[in-house]
Amino acid sequence: MPNKFDYCDKHECNKELVFECRWVCNKCISESLKNGSNQYKEDLRKKFLSMKIKNAQIPPDLKNKDLNNFIINDEEDEKIVDLAKRYMEQILEKKTHSNFMITGPTGVGKSHIAVGILKYCYELNYFRNSVCYSTSFGLASKVIATWKNPDLNEEDVLKEYSEIDLLVIDDLGYDDMGKKAEIINKIIYRRHENQKSTIITSNLKSNQVLAYMDNRTCSRFLSCLYSDIKIDTEDFRLKRI
Ligand SMILES: [Zn+2]
Structure with missing residues (x-):
């Protein structure tokens, strides 16, 4: 598959041109948001865990x-x-x-x-x-x-x-x-x-x-x-x- 700016090889879908200057894959964006929120939840869990154990x-x-x-x-x-x-x-x-x-x-x-x-x-x-x-x-x-x-x-x-x-x-x-x-x-x-x-x-x-x-x-x-x-x-x- 040729690597084009307007195509996401990972998700095999077309990217979208935003602000007329950048090609983005919506699936890539939602994935990274999800990973971010999972990381946040995990960090919060660890924080609770150490705080509770301390108490x-x-x-x-x-x-x-x-x-x-x-x-x-x-x-x-x-x-x-x-x-x-x-x-x-x-x-x-x-x-x-x-x-x-x-x-x-x-x-x-x-x-x-x-x-x-x-x-x-x-x-x-x-x-x-x-x-x-x-x-x-x-x-x-x-x-x-x-x-x-x-x-x-x-x-x-x-x-x-x-x-x-x-x-x-x-x-x-x-x-x-x-x-x-x-x-x-x-x-x-x-x-x-x-x-x-x-x-x-x-x-x-x-x-x-x-x-x-x-x-x-x-x-x-x-x-x-x-x-x-x-x-x-x-x-x-x-x-x-
Ligand atoms: Zn993608």
């Missing part, structure tokens, strides 16, 4: 963790990641709330999976949902800090953490007994009342996690428990360092 209070050592970089060594690992994804997907699809519990020894990647679930919500472009991470100890300490500071209000903190759509309470059972346990119970209970989803990770066994809760909190938490997974492999230290 989730994920600590520096977990910041780069997501469900895509969880090291998969065997079928069991694959199942864990699949289950974590399905959990988030069903919350979004059914517009429901449900809980997730991850137990196992230190170093197996419980927090990695929990943070990965938070991020996955935004990877699916559900930017309206609020997600947040806290250790159990940190969460209880935040409430306790209000008791001695007249500028802070306990109810504000309880309300804030009871209204977040998806909250990770990491490391439940570590340095969070007594008064702290009462606070954590209160938050889990209120989150159920508000129909919000809670992910708990713990070094404790799952029955010990449930024993940590008082009866009414436990029965509510269990009534909406999507899954209770245990990550525990013999050579986990070798595998996941």
Whole structure:
């Protein structure tokens, strides 16, 4: 096909003379506009993603963790990641709330999976949902800090953490007994009342996690428990360092 000024080889159509000085192909123009707007949307999505993740209070050592970089060594690992994804997907699809519990020894990647679930919500472009991470100890300490500071209000903190759509309470059972346990119970209970989803990770066994809760909190938490997974492999230290 000869390359003429008034013919677009790409679209095999005639160009149009505009302003009596330039030949343009209308299809080329609409294509480049579309690419431009797609690029704009993608840039906006990335901007939202980083802004939202920043607000989730994920600590520096977990910041780069997501469900895509969880090291998969065997079928069991694959199942864990699949289950974590399905959990988030069903919350979004059914517009429901449900809980997730991850137990196992230190170093197996419980927090990695929990943070990965938070991020996955935004990877699916559900930017309206609020997600947040806290250790159990940190969460209880935040409430306790209000008791001695007249500028802070306990109810504000309880309300804030009871209204977040998806909250990770990491490391439940570590340095969070007594008064702290009462606070954590209160938050889990209120989150159920508000129909919000809670992910708990713990070094404790799952029955010990449930024993940590008082009866009414436990029965509510269990009534909406999507899954209770245990990550525990013999050579986990070798595998996941
Ligand atoms: Zn063209």
